[in-house]
Amino acid sequence: MPELVLLPVYSSEDGKDDTLKTSALKGKKILLTFNRYVSCPLCNFRTHELLEKYDSLKQNGFVIISVYESTRETLKQYTTQEEIPFIMIADPDETLYKQFKVQKNWFKSFTGLFRDYRRKHSGGKKLFKSNYEREGHLNRIGADFLIDENGIIKVAYYGRFVGDHLPVEEIVK
Numbered sequence: 001m002p003e004l005v006l007l008p009v010y011s012s013e014d015g016k017d018d019t020l021k022t023s024a025l026k027g028k029k030i031l032l033t034f035n036r037y038v039s040c041p042l043c044n045f046r047t048h049e050l051l052e053k054y055d056s057l058k059q060n061g062f063v064i065i066s067v068y069e070s071t072r073e074t075l076k077q078y079t080t081q082e083e084i085p086f087i088m089i090a091d092p093d094e095t096l097y098k099q100f101k102v103q104k105n106w107f108k109s110f111t112g113l114f115r116d117y118r119r120k121h122s123g124g125k126k127l128f129k130s131n132y133e134r135e136g137h138l139n140r141i142g143a144d145f146l147i148d149e150n151g152i153i154k155v156a157y158y159g160r161f162v163g164d165h166l167p168v169e170e171i172v173k
Helices: 041-052 054-059 072-082 095-099 106-112 117-127 168-172
Strands: 007-009 018-020 029-034 062-068 087-090 143-147 153-158
Touching (some): 029 041, 041 054, 041 062, 041 117, 041 168, 054 062, 054 168
Parallel strands (some): 029 062
Antiparallel strands (some): 007 018, 143 153
16 A cells, blocks of 8 residues: 555544554554545445444454545544544545545446435435535545555455445455
């Protein structure tokens, strides 16, 4: 995995507002997940899926890093209101999205409307504790990367449609 030097981190297990170097994560398994923006109900649904399995993922040695297109301020508000215990990174300049080739695709966004969209959208919308402005692209497609203790990407999962992520059950395995 490329070294991610001095990335701003807006929420972490120790509650610090800090920076992150991937070298500090050497020896740990990482779930690196890319979302759209904080106000996206599908992304909120995904975050809550991860929250439900957080203890199990943590026990299996995973560090969760979740990347959003939103600004630092919005992400900080979200992590505080929603009480997110894992690492969150604001990437409004799309630096990490480009580095990991996380795509925008209108066709995949459209086909997502026919793939469990309604359940995830309404479920994610109900789970919000605050309202947030949209700060990203409607056509952003999520992606997940499982990275081993040596920093090697073992699984690269690029969503087939909007709201598609690597199933949490697969990550726990």
